[in-house]
Amino acid sequence: MTQPVFIAAMGASTAVGRGAWESAAAVRAGISGFTEHPYMIDTAGEPMRAAIAPWLDIALTGADRFEALLFPAIDEAMAALSTLPAAGRCALALALPGPRPGLPDDISAVLTQRIARRYKSVFGSAAVFAAGHASGLLALQAACAKLRQGTLDACVVAGVESWIEPETLEWLEAEDQLHGAGPLNNAWGFIPGEAGAALLLVTERMARAMEIESLAGVLSVGSANEAKCMKTKTVCLGEGLTEALRQTFSLLPKDKRVTDIYCDMNGEPYRADEYGFAVLRTREHFESASDFVAPADCWGDVSAAGALLHAMLACTAARKGYANGPLALVWGSSAEMSGRAAAILVTGQEG
Numbered sequence: 001m002t003q004p005v006f007i008a009a010m011g012a013s014t015a016v017g018r019g020a021w022e023s024a025a026a027v028r029a030g031i032s033g034f035t036e037h038p039y040m041i042d043t044a045g046e047p048m049r050a051a052i053a054p055w056l057d058i059a060l061t062g063a064d065r066f067e068a069l070l071f072p073a074i075d076e077a078m079a080a081l082s083t084l085p086a087a088g089r090c091a092l093a094l095a096l097p098g099p100r101p102g103l104p105d106d107i108s109a110v111l112t113q114r115i116a117r118r119y120k121s122v123f124g125s126a127a128v129f130a131a132g133h134a135s136g137l138l139a140l141q142a143a144c145a146k147l148r149q150g151t152l153d154a155c156v157v158a159g160v161e162s163w164i165e166p167e168t169l170e171w172l173e174a175e176d177q178l179h180g181a182g183p184l185n186n187a188w189g190f191i192p193g194e195a196g197a198a199l200l201l202v203t204e205r206m207a208r209a210m211e212i213e214s215l216a217g218v219l220s221v222g223s224a225n226e227a228k229c230m231k232t233k234t235v236c237l238g239e240g241l242t243e244a245l246r247q248t249f250s251l252l253p254k255d256k257r258v259t260d261i262y263c264d265m266n267g268e269p270y271r272a273d274e275y276g277f278a279v280l281r282t283r284e285h286f287e288s289a290s291d292f293v294a295p296a297d298c299w300g301d302v303s304a305a306g307a308l309l310h311a312m313l314a315c316t317a318a319r320k321g322y323a324n325g326p327l328a329l330v331w332g333s334s335a336e337m338s339g340r341a342a343a344i345l346v347t348g349q350e351g
Contacts (some may be wrong), residue, residue, distance in 0.1 A: 003203050005147045006214035007345070008154075010312045011076025011198040014299040019076055023309070024316035027295045034191055034300065040169050042180045048173075049180060050164050051300030052191035055286055063110040070111070070160040071118065077156055077198035078122070083209050085153040085234040088124030093143045095135035095159030095304040096128060098337050102168030111160075118276060123156070133158065133264045133332045134223070134252035134339030136197070136307035141221040141341065144200050152228050157199045159305040163192030175231070179267060190266035193300020197308035215315035216328070217331075217346040222247025225338040229259035230270045238277030240340040245278055248329070248342040249285045257285055258344060259325025260317065261292035262310035264332050266301040272332055287325065307332040311345060318347035 010020045015033030017023030026033075028197070035045035038058050052058070056068055072090075083088070088159025092115060096108055104110070108128045115126060127142060129135040136159040144156040172178040172192060179189035207214055224247065252258070265271045279289040293313060296302075302309060307330055314328035331342035 003148050003150060005144045006202055006204065006207050006312065006313060007199050007216045007218065008191070008214055009077045009080035009200040010204045010210055010215065010315060011073035012196065012309055012312055013053065013072045014110060014195040014302070014309065015053050015193055016299050018055065018072065020312050021040065021316065023299070024313050026104055027298045027313060028322070030298065030300055033193070037164065037169070040166055042173060042178065044180065046180065048169055048178065049191055050169070051191055052164055053194055062104050063107055063114070065162050065194070066107065066111060066160050067114055069162060069194055070158060071196070073196035073198040074156060074158050076330065077160055077200040080200055080210065080212060081154070083123065085206065089153040090122055090124060091143070091146065091152055091155045092119070092123045093125040093139035093155060094126060094128050095139045095157070096130040097161055097304045098130055098132045098334070100168060100205070101171040102165035113200045126286045131336035131339040132337045133303050133342040135304045137221060137330065137332050137341035137343055138223055138339060140199070140218070140307070140343060141223055144218050144221055147201060147203050154200065154202045157201060157308060158197065159308045160196045161303040161305045162194035163301065163303070177268070183271040188267055188269055190268055190296060191300040193296070193302045195299055195302040195305040195309060196278040197305040197316045199308055199311060215319060217225065219344040219346050220248045221341065221343040223339065223341040225337070226340050229338060230335040236270060236274050238274045238337065241274055241278040241331065242281045244340040244342045245282045245331065248344050249282060252285060252327070252344060256327060258327045258329040259287045260314060260323050260328040261286070262313055262328065262330045263292055263294055264296065264301070264306045264310070265294040266296040268335070270335055274333055291324070307341070311343070314345050314347055323347055
């Protein structure tokens with residue numbers, strides 16, 4: 001019998017909060033972190049809009065900015081580790097964006113080196129998943145597999161994103177993805193954001209040793225590849241996301257439906273169409289497929305950090321008493337890349 005996996009703690013740094021609980025409260029209140037970029041101008045001559053972490057100097061760039069977003073989230077999640085696992089029994093799974101203009105080619109190597117220096121006494125191993133929006137769930141899937149096999153006692157699944165590098169913003173505008181008013185901008189584009197996120201996953205034995213009450217259990221994680229990606233001359237019918245959902249729903253008891261949905265829809269029609277097609281094929285597993293939370297309207301699009309932040313929102317909603325029910329679905333689509341993934345969290349008991 002495989003071991004259950006629990007979310008023991010969480011951490012976050014976003015444009016609307018410097019911690020997990022603060023960020024979740026801001027999203028619940030509908031607070032927007034959107035602001036004008038201090039010096040980037042769009043083709044209409046207007047400041048570009050972005051969701052920028054207000055405590056970070058805009059001059060902080062590259063791996064330094066990613067570190068400033070990521071490390072506080074990891075620290076917050078790890079604060080619950082009152083009992084350290086034995087050597088080699090705790091790992092890190094890191095979610096990163098895929099390659100793009102403005103993102104250093106060595107971002108993965110630099111961040112893992114810095115993580116190794118800072119947390120050398122904690123993490124016995126680390127793995128990187130550079131797959132954009134789906135990468136957090138791909139990292140979660142890999143971590144759960146190791147924990148269920150019994151090869152780990154704990155794993156920090158973390159993700160980080162920052163779109164606000166000038167070269168990246170110029171590329172988004174040229175690709176017709178930047179939300180704005182200029183002739184090269186797209187009314188159905190997205191607001192670039194930045195965030196760090198971390199979840200501390202533990203086995204049941206580790207949870208008992210830590211003497212903590214878990215925030216949620218991870219029931220299932222599914223993943224698949226989509227052949228008809230964004231920016232290709234094809235029409236996406238949601239086959240990849242459908243397969244990821246079906247894998248995830250395969251462990252859902254037949255008499256249960258997901259009650260809460262968190263996703264990375266950001267205003268781009270591709271994502272809405274993809275989800276719509278996938279729901280048509282899996283609608284029997286939803287209480288209400290149209291009743292979802294898409295927090296990109298608060299902290300912007302946060303790509304690789306998104307799914308983990310969405311899991312954080314599900315845990316917070318259950319703990320604060322405003323979840324619709326005990327089963328939360330988190331899904332992510334990498335759109336331009338092939339990755340599609342989903343997870344079901346058991347966040348409470350049915351009354």
